[in-house]
Amino acid sequence: MKRLGILLSGRGSNFEAIADNVQRGRLTAEIAVVISNRQEARGIVAARARGLPAVVLPSQGIAREEYDRRLVAELEWHRVDLVCLAGFMRLLSADFCRAFPLRVLNIHPSLLPAFPGLNAQRQALEHGAKISGCTVHFVDEQLDAGPIILQAAVPVLDDDTEETLAARILIEEHRIYSEAIALVLSERWRIEGRRVIAK
């Protein structure tokens, strides 16, 4: 059974969707550890409630390289095959990315390369986009820039607020993140340039 490490900083709704899919047998994997950089993250409480190994590694006041070394050690200790970022609000260092080459996934609430960075839903609204969505991608050292595994589109409606748009996108996030994890774990894919192509 392949082992997932989940990194989060907040409520971890994508973590919960992944855990639900594992529990219901829709995603063949096990969650080896959930790590938060914030003590008060709701996702950590949820992980404990599910009986999953939950670790808080506070990041405040620690240099990125040192923090990422601890993170790598923790993930290796739990023999993690694939790292899934689920609202982990930190950039990862080059060393971290090198420790898990093509084994770190992230989900972003826009159709990348449009609207990278913070508040992607607000960016889409303010830009006047009529379609937005979400993207699961491999993580590299650049922000929201690694090869794309899956995307899903949603309409942006005239009366949308940031909240209603975010909620519509979140439904698709919860669906495609597990699909992307399953695809990556299947190893039935290859990379050509930036393209992730299913075999």
Place this chain on the structure above:
Amino acid sequence: MKRLGILLSGRGSNFEAIADNVQRGRLTAEIAVVISNRQEARGIVAARARGLPAVVLPSQGIAREEYDRRLVAELEWHRVDLVCLAGFMRLLSADFCRAFPLRVLNIHPSLLPAFPGLNAQRQALEHGAKISGCTVHFVDEQLDAGPIILQAAVPVLDDDTEETLAARILIEEHRIYSEAIALVLSERWRIEGRRVIAK
């Protein structure tokens, strides 16, 4: 009846889709003039075959400001209410845009703001996007940057070439360009910041 001016440089497949929709009564407007900057554009031949006023205004060797003045004069002579770019391979000057404020539309084969500029389909493929599409937007002085009126999404498939992806997007282009023209002509919309919102 509102009068459309179509500008093109090539085969003008979007022009033909608009003309078909006008002919079938699906789009309430008339095509007042089709203008090409290239003598040999297939779209001009098609316009003549349809019995539409077709004008060639060669652009080679003429300064942009002077050319755009001639273009504005030609469009005004034909009492055009709305200008539709359909593969018109020139940037328009600030003076042109000021002559037709919020009355120039363009269609672009990507989900802007992703993949502006030339070869948008190739850009999407090479970036590894899993979803692309097309965008009808108001034209301003910047390239592919004005307020977005409509967008449509299409999947990018693993075995796509630039040609197969372009063909899939073109089907949506032919559909949404006429829808966007109808919306703009209806005047049942307003602009808030960059957002085009239907009333």
